[in-house]
Amino acid sequence: xxxxxxxxxxRGVVAVAPTPALPGAAGLTARDTVDLGESDRMIRALVADGxxxxxxxGTLGEMATLTLDEWKAFAACVxxxxxxxxxxxxxxxxxxxxxxxxxxxxxxxxxxxxxxxVLLGRPMWSALGADALLAFYRGVxxxxxxxxxxxxxxxxxxxxxxxxAVYAELAKLPQIIGAKYIxxxxxxxxxxxxxxxxxxxxxxxxxWLAAHTLHPETTLGCxxxxxxxxxxxxxxxxxxxxxxxxxxxxxxxHRIEWTYEPFLARTNFPEFSKYNISLEKLRFxxxxxxxxxxxxxxxxxxxxxxxxxxxxxxxxxxLLVGEVRRPAS
Numbered sequence: 001x002x003x004x005x006x007x008x009x010x011r012g013v014v015a016v017a018p019t020p021a022l023p024g025a026a027g028l029t030a031r032d033t034v035d036l037g038e039s040d041r042m043i044r045a046l047v048a049d050g051x052x053x054x055x056x057x058g059t060l061g062e063m064a065t066l067t068l069d070e071w072k073a074f075a076a077c078v079x080x081x082x083x084x085x086x087x088x089x090x091x092x093x094x095x096x097x098x099x100x101x102x103x104x105x106x107x108x109x110x111x112x113x114x115x116x117x118v119l120l121g122r123p124m125w126s127a128l129g130a131d132a133l134l135a136f137y138r139g140v141x142x143x144x145x146x147x148x149x150x151x152x153x154x155x156x157x158x159x160x161x162x163x164x165a166v167y168a169e170l171a172k173l174p175q176i177i178g179a180k181y182i183x184x185x186x187x188x189x190x191x192x193x194x195x196x197x198x199x200x201x202x203x204x205x206x207x208w209l210a211a212h213t214l215h216p217e218t219t220l221g222c223x224x225x226x227x228x229x230x231x232x233x234x235x236x237x238x239x240x241x242x243x244x245x246x247x248x249x250x251x252x253x254h255r256i257e258w259t260y261e262p263f264l265a266r267t268n269f270p271e272f273s274k275y276n277i278s279l280e281k282l283r284f285x286x287x288x289x290x291x292x293x294x295x296x297x298x299x300x301x302x303x304x305x306x307x308x309x310x311x312x313x314x315x316x317x318x319l320l321v322g323e324v325r326r327p328a329s
Contacts (some may be wrong), residue, residue, distance in 0.1 A: 003175060004116035005148035009090050010178040010200035011220040012052025013234045015227035017042060018281055019062045019074050021293030026300040031067065034074045035293055042228075042290045043081035047089060049231050052221065052238075054082065055119050055180065057094030058152055060225055060280040065296035072109060079113045092117035092150045092178075098125050100136065107144055118144075119180065121152035127159035130166050141175040151179035151199070156273040161187065168194040178202055180223050183269075184211050192218060205234045206260065209253045212241055225280055226256070229287035229317035232324045255323065259316035262309040278302040279310040286314025287321075 020042060025033035046054060056078055057063040057071065066074065075093050082091045095106035095118050107118055122128055122136050141149065151170070155161045162170070162179070164187065170176050171194065178200040181188065184207045191201060192215050200221055203211040208222040224234045233256060240249035264279060265272040272279065277299040281292035294300060 001146040003146050003148055005090050005177060006174075007177045007198060007200050009148075010053065010150070010202065013205070013227060013231065013238050014053035014055055014090070014092075014178075014202060014221060014223045015046050015051040015231060016055045016058060016060065016180075016223050016225040017046070017078075017228055018060055018284060018290070018292045019057065019066060019070075020291060021062075021281075021296060023293070025296050026294040028297050030296070032070065032073075033296060034066070034070050034077075035291070036073060036077045038291050038293075039074055039077045040081050043078055044085055045289070046227070046231065047082065047085040050235055051227060051231055053090035053092070054078075055092045055094070055150065055223065058096075058119055058121075058180070059154065059157055059276050061094055062277055062296055062299075063094045063096055065277075065299060071106070075110060075115070076113060079110075079115050083114065090117055090148075091115060092119040092148070094119040094121075094152070096121040096123075096152065098123055100139075104140070104143065107140070107147060111144065111147060116146060117148045117150065119150050119152050121154065121158055124158045130163050133162065134166050134169055137170055137176065138173065141173045145175065147175060149173075149176045149178075150202075151176060153179050153181055155182060156270060162191075164190045164194045167191050167199070168196075171195040171198040178221075183207070184214075189214060205237060206253060206256045208237065209241065209246075209249045226259070226317060228284050228290050228292070229314055230289040230321040233317070233320050236324050252324075255320050259313055259320055262312040262316075264306050264309055275299070275302045275306055279306060282307055282310040283314035283317070286311040287318045288314075289321075 020035040020038040022035045097103045153162045181201045202223045205222040205224040211219040237252040260266045278295040284292040
């Protein structure tokens with residue numbers, strides 16, 4: 001079977017979605033916690049509003065806390081909604097588990113659903129050396145030649161970043177077409193050089209303008225969990241960057257940064273990573289674009305000061321959506 005997506009399909013705004021939860025999902029013994037009705041509505045809303053791709057079941061998508069049955073139900077729901085509304089939209093469903101064989105089983109399930117993209121981290125019970133990391137991705141790519149892979153390069157989750165030398169080798173695999181990238185540091189430029197345009201390195205939307213200024217030929221997209229607070233500001237940023245309207249892009253970036261000021265991710269990323277799931281879902285619920293619902297255990301516990309910062313981020317984002325919606329005077 002021919003691979004459906006390539007690097008040129010990874011561009012624009014790639015929205016990073018949660019797995020909506022029913023009331024009571026924070027209970028230790030809760031089962032069947034996925035709000036499938038809200039999941040379907042969420043995906044259809046993102047498609048209707050014009051996002052360029054969707055990622056699910058990373059960290060904030062609660063890959064670590066869903067039961068297998070819950071993950072299958074959510075994946076099928078998302079796949080059906082995309083197939084019904086935008087069958088050619090790049091969709092990357094997370095399949096990372098601590099067990100390589102379970103990960104392979106999940107990729108097979110996605111393939112059998114008709115999903116042709118996967119968000120893939122690596123086993124992280126113990127950190128992987130560069131040789132083992134490379135062997136893992138090569139093995140997956142060999143087994144699933146029809147599946148497009150977006151790397152999940154999260155140094156907190158996976159006990160370190162993907163080294164630049166490994167990026168250079170991964171770029172030789174046609175199945176690996178993108179990477180969800182955490183921060184713009186000097187390593188970003190080294191990694192851009194390493195992949196040679198064969199892997200789309202996706203920065204966070206607030207870093208997109210800076211990254212695009214450094215590498216305008218290759219930094220053609222971003223990932224955005226804030227799109228689940230309402231995608232209008234990020235879509236407006238996309239349009240400004242594409243049209244070369246630097247003033248508009250700079251203004252939107254500054255306003256996006258303003259929304260993040262109270263959010264823990266901006267002040268202490270290692271600490272944020274302990275509470276990522278709850279904080280993301282709290283800000284989504286506060287913004288009102290999606291009803292994300294409670295976080296599943298054990299990540300449902302979060303200090304109130306952090307929680308209020310997340311809610312304030314959601315309130316600020318809701319105001320920003322209103323600013324973007326109103327025509328300029």
